[in-house]
Amino acid sequence: MNGNDDRPMSEASTVADLRPAGYQSWHDLLFVHWRVPPHVCQQLLPDQLTIDTWQGDAWIGLVAFHMSGVRPRWSPAVPYLSRFPETNVRTYVRYRDQKPAVWFFSLEAARLAAVLTARWGWRLNYQWSRMNVRRQGDRVQYTSRRWLDRSAGANITAEIDVADDQSIPMPAAAGSLEEFLVERYVFYNVGRQHRIFQGRVQHRPYPLVGAHLLALDETLLAIAGIPPAGPPDHVVFSPGVDVEIVGLSAV
Numbered sequence: 001m002n003g004n005d006d007r008p009m010s011e012a013s014t015v016a017d018l019r020p021a022g023y024q025s026w027h028d029l030l031f032v033h034w035r036v037p038p039h040v041c042q043q044l045l046p047d048q049l050t051i052d053t054w055q056g057d058a059w060i061g062l063v064a065f066h067m068s069g070v071r072p073r074w075s076p077a078v079p080y081l082s083r084f085p086e087t088n089v090r091t092y093v094r095y096r097d098q099k100p101a102v103w104f105f106s107l108e109a110a111r112l113a114a115v116l117t118a119r120w121g122w123r124l125n126y127q128w129s130r131m132n133v134r135r136q137g138d139r140v141q142y143t144s145r146r147w148l149d150r151s152a153g154a155n156i157t158a159e160i161d162v163a164d165d166q167s168i169p170m171p172a173a174a175g176s177l178e179e180f181l182v183e184r185y186v187f188y189n190v191g192r193q194h195r196i197f198q199g200r201v202q203h204r205p206y207p208l209v210g211a212h213l214l215a216l217d218e219t220l221l222a223i224a225g226i227p228p229a230g231p232p233d234h235v236v237f238s239p240g241v242d243v244e245i246v247g248l249s250a251v
Contacts, residue, residue: 020202020244022072027240028133028140029065029206030160032213033181034221034229036060041091044225045103046190052092052100054180060226061090061181062218064142064158065240066133070114084110085131087144087156089220092180093188095196098251101186105224108144108154122199122248123189127154138162139214140237156218160211162237169207169239178236182206188251200246211237 038058042051051058066085087108093101108129109115115126131144138161146154172178183206187199213235221229 019246020073021247022245023069024067024071024243024245025069025240026065026067026203026243028135029063029238029240030140030142030158030211031182031234031236031238032062032064032158032216032232033234034060035233036091036226036229040227044105045091045093046194046196048190048194048196049093049095049103049188052094054177059092059181059234060221060229061088061092062156062220063088063090064133064144064156069242081111081113084114085133085142085144086110087129087131087142087220089224089226092184095188095198095251098198099186100184101188101198102184103188105226106220108146108156108220123191123197124187129154153219154223156220157215158213158218159215160213160235160237163210163212167209169209171205172208177234178208181234182208182236182238189248191250196251197248198251199248202244202246203241206238206241208236208238211235 035057036059038051038053041058045051064087068083070082089105090102093103104124107124107126108131109126110129110131112128115128118124118126127146128148129144129146134141140160142156142158144156172183185201189197191197213232
């Protein structure tokens with residue numbers, strides 16, 4: 001049973017009339033999650049936001065993938081600049097009576113231009129990193145290390161086996177933990193004078209398959225201020241989705 005029975009329906013149908021600011025395609029997404037006491041996450045959030053919980057637990061996510069076709073609405077994709085990996089560390093939040101959303105602690109990206117654009121235009125904590133996503137058959141490997149922060153050891157190495165590679169990827173079941181963790185179409189950030197802004201994405205529900213985590217070595221959670229959480233509590237993989245990006249707006 002859904003631990004948040006008052007959660008709104010998927011936003012895929014409610015934001016379809018919003019004009020996209022840009023387009024991207026996301027590929028080979030690894031979702032790794034840890035169950036965390038709510039107070040641990042709440043103390044790391046801006047005062048205006050409240051942690052969103054599943055059956056009493058908060059969740060910290062590490063999401064690694066690579067993207068292609070990254071472009072603004074008014075421009076075609078530039079080959080080198082439009083393809084790169086990303087890794088983000090996030091949790092799940094609410095703002096007053098608004099939609100359930102994501103709060104990003106950090107986002108790693110392998111293109112400096114994308115990092116600068118996102119930091120300036122989207123007010124997100126992007127970091128320039130050396131990253132790779134490699135897939136060979138059922139095995140997918142993700143690596144990341146920040147270029148300008150090597151002394152702090154901001155890095156991740158992960159390897160998975162796509163457990164259900166021969167099955168048809170399916171969307172998360174309605175009311176399931178997977179839906180709570182992955183089907184998020186809004187993120188919040190804080191602007192000047194502590195004003196809350198939201199950004200949105202639009203895409204079809206993630207097609208999901210199981211994944212076995214073969215190796216994971218990461219320091220991004222600790223750098224975000226999250227205590228060691230032990231082995232992950234949930235791992236899932238998506239082959240990808242095409243995404244429309246909607247611009248920031250004040251809430």
